[in-house]
Amino acid sequence: MIRIITSQNSEDYPDLMEKVWRFRHAQFVERLGWKELTSEDGREIDRFDTDDAIHLVVEKGDQVVGYTRLLRTSGPHLLSEIYPHIMEGHGWPRERTIYEWTRCISDEHAGKFGDVQASHMLITGVLEFCLVSGIRGLIVETHPKLVTWMLETGYVAETLHTPQVINNVPVVPVYIGATMAALSRHHQMFGIRQSVLSIDDELVNPVTGRGTLRHLPGLGIRKTPLAAYAPEVDFSAMRESSGKNSH
8 A cells, every 4th residue: 555644644654754765765876876865874865855745655564665756846846946957948837736746666576466566556546646635737757758658558648848868868847637537547457446545544635735635436447457458667767867956
């Protein structure tokens, strides 16, 4: 399951958040080689990990095996602060219900939850969270080849500008619409039959600042699922480069 951590409940999970910081360092610094983010204490934290950040954490037993972070585009985020130059003067959607999708990765040895890959659970959880919280769209800076994958898996995706090279990696800014149709297709393609979110009781919706988060009613899957489609999603490419100046 995917734990939702916000400023409201982060103090309830000090041990889990410590694991998150160390997981991020292990994945992004040690595994992917973002050496500029190296820290002596083995914890990867940047200036965007504020009270406004939303953390989605995939837990397996007592281990963190997947993680991603959402940042509100109406405030400081990576595209606005670290590399707005990739837009070459063009604007992008920025409002309280549009978030930036960052730091998304699953451990390469995470394995499966039943028949569901941890990486597929993670990306499905992001989409489900958008729908339960009222996020209507996401900005993501990613490798161009993943735009095709997004379209195949049901996303409404629109490239916002031409690909630019960051740290020798082509990166394209993309807007993704959050729709029930996309979530249904994720369920069908990945064999997910129920909510993947673990929602704490009385957790206030961090997007609207009012009301409590509730699971979507009637989550399900067709009785006759689509043909199996299990791509190995390369989350090392679905990233915002290393964000050299983010600390």
